[in-house]
Amino acid sequence: MENCIFCKIAEKKIPSTTVYEDDELLAFKDINPHAPVHLLVIPKKHYSTLQDAAAAPDLLGKMLALAPRLAEEFGCSVSYDADGAPTRGYKALINSGPDGGQEVYHLHLHVVGGPQPWRGKR
Numbered sequence: 275m276e277n278c279i280f281c282k283i284a285e286k287k288i289p290s291t292t293v294y295e296d297d298e299l300l301a302f303k304d305i306n307p308h309a310p311v312h313l314l315v316i317p318k319k320h321y322s323t324l325q326d327a328a329a330a331p332d333l334l335g336k337m338l339a340l341a342p343r344l345a346e347e348f349g350c351s352v353s354y355d356a357d358g359a360p361t362r363g364y365k366a367l368i369n370s371g372p373d374g375g376q377e378v379y380h381l382h383l384h385v386v387g388g389p390q391p392w393r394g395k396r
Contacts (some may be wrong), residue, residue: 280380284318294344298333301344301385310388311348311364315340321381324370341366341385350387363387 294301304312321327345351364387
């Protein structure tokens with residue numbers, strides 16, 4: 275897509291703070307974070323919405339599987355206290371379409387976490 279900002283980021287035409295990259299995916303820090311950790315995972319190939327990527331389940335699985343890896347790397351993965359109760363945590367979120375809150379029409383997965391009080395902002 276000619277005017278897609280995320281396509282331009284994937285093509286390195288617009289700079290980003292990259293935290294992960296392979297042949298299919300790019301992950302980078304959100305420039306307007308809603309939490310201490312706010313990363314975006316995008317496919318390098320353009321899909322406008324989750325609906326458009328439904329025919330690429332392996333890609334979607336790879337995006338989702340990357341979320342806990344990034345959460346671990348950025349210190350917001352789920353851990354357990356001495357009693358076995360979960361602590362910390364993060365959201366893995368895909369907005370799709372205008373009623374779903376999507377603002378950039380290039381499929382992207384938000385990984386949002388870190389110490390509160392960010393809950394409920396996204």
